[in-house]
Amino acid sequence: MNEIKxxxxxxxxxxxxxxRNVVHKIQxxxxxxxxxxxxxxxxxxxxxxxxxxxIFVFSIISEEGIFNPTNLTNLPDSITMIDSTSGELxxxxxxxxxxxxxxxSENNYGKQEDVLSTLKYTPIVNELSSYLVTFxxxxxxxxxxxxxxxxxxxxxxxxxxxxxxxxxxxxxxxENVMFLLSNSENTKQRTVVINFEFNGExxxxxxxxxxxxxxxxxxxxxxxxxxxxxxxxxxxxEELTDVNIKEWEQDINRPTKTIEVPLP
Amino acid sequence: xxxxxxxxxxxxxxxNNDYLLQLSxxxxxxxxxxxxxxxxxxxxxxxxxxxxxxxASLRTYLTRMAINRCKDxxxxxxxxxxxxxxxxxxxxxxxxxxxxxxxxLIVAEAVLSLPIxxxxxxxLYYFNELTIQKISNTLNTSESTIKYxxxxxxxxxxxxxxxxxxxxxxxE
Numbered sequence: 322m323n324e325i326k327x328x329x330x331x332x333x334x335x336x337x338x339x340x341r342n343v344v345h346k347i348q349x350x351x352x353x354x355x356x357x358x359x360x361x362x363x364x365x366x367x368x369x370x371x372x373x374x375x376i377f378v379f380s381i382i383s384e385e386g387i388f389n390p391t392n393l394t395n396l397p398d399s400i401t402m403i404d405s406t407s408g409e410l411x412x413x414x415x416x417x418x419x420x421x422x423x424x425x426s427e428n429n430y431g432k433q434e435d436v437l438s439t440l441k442y443t444p445i446v447n448e449l450s451s452y453l454v455t456f457x458x459x460x461x462x463x464x465x466x467x468x469x470x471x472x473x474x475x476x477x478x479x480x481x482x483x484x485x486x487x488x489x490x491x492x493x494x495x496e497n498v499m500f501l502l503s504n505s506e507n508t509k510q511r512t513v514v515i516n517f518e519f520n521g522e523x524x525x526x527x528x529x530x531x532x533x534x535x536x537x538x539x540x541x542x543x544x545x546x547x548x549x550x551x552x553x554x555x556x557x558x559e560e561l562t563d564v565n566i567k568e569w570e571q572d573i574n575r576p577t578k579t580i581e582v583p584l585p
Numbered sequence: 586x587x588x589x590x591x592x593x594x595x596x597x598x599x600x601n602n603d604y605l606l607q608l609s610x611x612x613x614x615x616x617x618x619x620x621x622x623x624x625x626x627x628x629x630x631x632x633x634x635x636x637x638x639x640x641a642s643l644r645t646y647l648t649r650m651a652i653n654r655c656k657d658x659x660x661x662x663x664x665x666x667x668x669x670x671x672x673x674x675x676x677x678x679x680x681x682x683x684x685x686x687x688x689x690l691i692v693a694e695a696v697l698s699l700p701i702x703x704x705x706x707x708x709l710y711y712f713n714e715l716t717i718q719k720i721s722n723t724l725n726t727s728e729s730t731i732k733y734x735x736x737x738x739x740x741x742x743x744x745x746x747x748x749x750x751x752x753x754x755x756x757e
Contacts, residue, residue: 325711328693333607339620340602346624347598525603534603560592 330585335525337481337511338428340535396422402440402454411442411452413470420477421454421466430482431458442468445489445498447517453485453500461505467515480513483536487543494548497524501540508566509536512543512553514584524584529553532582537561539569541577554579598627601644605651611708612655614697622654649723652705659701695745703738706731 400418401410422436439457445467455465465485467478483502487510490499496517501510512533514524525533532540532553538561542554556569557576569575605626609619626647696707709720717735721728 323711324692325696325707326714328690329611329696329708329712332690332693332697333610336603336606336610339606339610339616342620343602343606343624343627344598346620347627350624350628530603531599535599537599561596562592 330525335479335481337534338479341481397437400437400440402442402452404444405441406443413440417468417470417475420475421468424466424477424479425456425458425464428464430464431456431460435459443485443489445515445517446491447495447498449517451517453480453489455485465502469517478515483511486510490543490545492545492548496548499543499545499551501543504536508563508570509538510540511536512540512551514551526582526585529580529582532580539566541575546581550581550583552579552581594627594631597630597643601627601647604644605647608648608708608713609651609655611697611712612652612701612705613658618658622651622658625654626650645719645723649725652723656701692742692746695742698745699738699741703734703741706734707738707742710735 396415396419399412399414401412402418403410418436418440421440422433425431425436426433435458436456440454441456442452442454445451445453450470452468452470453465454468455463457463462482462484464482465480467480469476480502483504484507485500486503486507487501491497492499497514498517499512499514502513503510514533516524531537532555538558539556540553541556542552544552544554546552554577556566557578558565558569602623605623606619609622610616613619613622629650630647696704699707705724706720709715709723710717715723717728717731720726720731724731
């Protein structure tokens with residue numbers, strides 16, 4: 322990968338949430354949009370423009386709200402997060418936890434008090450102090466992030482919403498970790514591959530990105546073939562409808578296919 | 586929309602959503618706007634899909650629609666007004682250290698600070714890895730113009746980056 326592409330990819334980061342927002346916006350318009358009702362198009366466009374204007378105006382108002390000092394006060398100097406399996410505690414200072422807190426607030430993933438009181442982690446085995454961090458958002462699926470703590474500079478890579486449903490699988494050279502996140506129904510998964518070297522940048526290939534960027538398929542297994550290639554085992558389905566996925570789940574054989582994915 | 590059409594539309598969204606979002610963001614540098622643009626592209630494609638000519642690939646067609654909308658936005662009053670408010674947003678982000686990785690993304694920042702006609706050729710050539718011919722086709726501009734803009738864009742980047750950073754870039 323060339324340096325420009327690498328840096329722009331880092332700048333962009335994980336677009337899972339943005340993709341979800343686009344789908345949500347389309348779903349909101351979908352009942353109105355129909356090929357048979359093209360005459361409604363000008364009206365819908367006008368409504369959309371009006372709505373966009375309102376959103377724009379209110380976004381300015383809400384941005385001003387961020388300056389309100391009450392948002393930044395009453396935050397503790399440090400909080401603790403707990404290893405959900407061993408019960409071990411790790412203390413985070415304001416600089417270390419505020420990035421995650423802002424990420425959750427900005428994306429409406431949960432409440433500030435829930436982040437502060439229910440932060441939990443899964444430790445990542447590497448030479449850094451890295452953690453897979455999440456919290457109890459009071460919903461089936463909560464957002465998580467890859468957090469690396471360093472005395473000089475801590476970094477956070479957002480991972481969007483999802484439930485960790487696999488083990489952490491390390492690459493042969495131990496420089497990457499891979500795992501599965503599941504949707505709220507635990508019917509579809511997406512693959513996450515984190516590279517430790519580039520501040521936790523997710524390795525999302527252009528080819529086969531559909532197994533990484535969204536919850537599309539049931540994924541049953543992940544395996545490292547080399548440090549730069551993985552094998553993904555997915556449900557062998559022609560059409561990805563909810564009905565087909567349900568039938569596949571009830572099938573004793575659960576037919577699968579494997580795809581080899583070269584990583585960027 | 587019947588079930589089959591709905592599935593087809595959904596699969597087109599799944600296949601192109603991430604690609605178009607990344608591209609649009611690099612043009613408009615604002616996620617909310619990029620989301621709106623991509624949503625509009627999909628809806629527009631759906632409404633006008635009968636007009637879609639199969640001579641061009643679907644991705645090229647959607648890319649062209651997204652680029653045109655991004656450029657429309659960059660010319661609009663909304664963009665000019667928003668630019669002012671983004672100054673404040675940047676301050677907040679720095680303060681909260683939300684994007685801690687930014688400090689190291691000097692080349693990316695230099696690319697994003699280029700004027701749009703130079704930025705877009707760098708994005709399409711280096712980020713989307715399109716050939717000159719494909720860029721020319723997508724932007725409906727001659728190949729010689731694309732080559733000229735690419736040359737000028739690289740000159741501008743060279744001016745903005747230190748010697749060391751520039752060498753990393755040109756050695757690839």
